[in-house]
Amino acid sequence: MKARIYITLRAGVLDPQGKAVVASLKTLGFDEVNDARIGKFIELELDGAPREAAIERIGKMCEKLLANTVIENYRIEVD
Amino acid sequence: MKFGIIVFPGSNCDHDCYHAVKHVFGCEAEFVWHKSESLDGFDCVILPGGFSYGDYLRTGAIARFSPVMSAVQAFAKKGGLVLGICNGFQILAEAGLLPGVLMRNSGLKFICKGVSLRVENNTSAFTSAYAKGQIVNIPIAHADGNYYADDDTIKMLEDSGRIAFRYCLADGSDAPDAAPNGSRANIAAILNEAGNVMGTMPHPERASEATLGQTGGRAVFESLLKGFV
Numbered sequence: 105m106k107a108r109i110y111i112t113l114r115a116g117v118l119d120p121q122g123k124a125v126v127a128s129l130k131t132l133g134f135d136e137v138n139d140a141r142i143g144k145f146i147e148l149e150l151d152g153a154p155r156e157a158a159i160e161r162i163g164k165m166c167e168k169l170l171a172n173t174v175i176e177n178y179r180i181e182v183d
Numbered sequence: 184m185k186f187g188i189i190v191f192p193g194s195n196c197d198h199d200c201y202h203a204v205k206h207v208f209g210c211e212a213e214f215v216w217h218k219s220e221s222l223d224g225f226d227c228v229i230l231p232g233g234f235s236y237g238d239y240l241r242t243g244a245i246a247r248f249s250p251v252m253s254a255v256q257a258f259a260k261k262g263g264l265v266l267g268i269c270n271g272f273q274i275l276a277e278a279g280l281l282p283g284v285l286m287r288n289s290g291l292k293f294i295c296k297g298v299s300l301r302v303e304n305n306t307s308a309f310t311s312a313y314a315k316g317q318i319v320n321i322p323i324a325h326a327d328g329n330y331y332a333d334d335d336t337i338k339m340l341e342d343s344g345r346i347a348f349r350y351c352l353a354d355g356s357d358a359p360d361a362a363p364n365g366s367r368a369n370i371a372a373i374l375n376e377a378g379n380v381m382g383t384m385p386h387p388e389r390a391s392e393a394t395l396g397q398t399g400g401r402a403v404f405e406s407l408l409k410g411f412v
Contacts, residue, residue: 117331120289120365169248172241172277174284175331 105150107162108181112143117175158182184411185211187225191246196232203388208404217249227264230271242327243273265380269325272382281382283332289365293326300348300371301355307374309381310347312405318355319399321385328384330366337368348372
C-alpha cells in the first residue's frame with residue numbers, strides 16, 4: 105500500500121524559506137502572493153495492512169521520526 | 184577527567200574536540216563510535232559538530248536514534264556531563280534532552296564567523312569559569328542554528344537561568360537582531376533542567392588556544408575541569 109505524508113510548519117513558526125520564495129515571486133511580478141509556507145512531502149510504500157492500523161502506525165512514525173512536532177504538523181493519506 | 188567524543192557518520196568536529204580536551208587541556212579522551220552502547224568510564228561526553236547522516240530529514244533527526252543515544256540518555260539521567268556542540272546541540276534537541284529545535288538560519292545561508300556572546304549563566308558545570316555578563320568571541324559555523332521554542336518554553340528558560348550564552352553586539356549590548364541566525368531571544372546555548380547537559384551552537388573547541396586566534400571558548404573546558412577536581 106501507499107501512504108502520503110504532508111509535513112507542514114505549525115502556525116506561528118517563522119518560515120525563512122517561505123519568505124524568500126514570496127520575495128522572489130514578487131520580484132517576478134506575482135504581486136498577488138502574500139505568504140508561502142514550505143513543507144515536506146513523503147511517500148511511503150508499505151506492506152498491506154488494515155487501513156486504520158496502517159494510519160496508526162504511520163502516525164507513530166511521524167511522532168517518532170518523520171516530523172518534529174515542536175515546529176511541525178503532519179497529515180496522512182492512505183490509498 | 185575522561186572525555187568521550189561521539190562519532191556519528193558525518194561528524195566532522197570530532198577531531199577538533201579530541202585535540203582540545205587531550206592536547207590543549209591534557210585530559211584523557213576517547214572516540215566513541217555511534218554504534219557503541221556503553222559510556223562507562225567517561226566523566227563527560229561530547230557530541231561534536233558536523234553533518235550527521237547528511238542532515239537528512241532534519242538536522243540531528245536520524246542521529247538521535249543511533250544506538251549510542253540510548254546510552255547518552257541514561258548517562259545524562261545519572262548526572263553525567265553532556266556537551267552538544269553545533270550538530271551535537273541539534274541532536275540533543277531532537278532527542279528531547281534539551282527543549283526546542285534548531286531551524287534553518289533566518290537568512291538561509293550557512294554562516295561561518297566569529298560572533299560576540301554574553302555569558303548569561305556562570306553557575307553551570309560548563310560556564311563557571313566565566314564571569315556573569317562576560318563578553319566572549321567564539322565562532323559559529325552552521326546553516327541550522329536558528330533556535331526556536333514556543334513562548335512558554337522561552338519564558339521557562341529565561342526564568343530558570345537556563346540560557347548559558349546569548350548572541351549580543353560586540354559591545355555586549357542587546358539588539359533584536361543580534362543573533363546572526365534569527366534565534367529567538369538571541370539564544371546561542373542552553374542547559375537542561377538539572378544543569379548537566381548543555382547545547383551550544385558556537386564552537387568552544389575552535390576558540391580554545393591562542394594558535395587558533397581566539398580563546399573565548401577555553402573557559403567551557405576550564406569550567407568542566409574546575410568542577411571535576
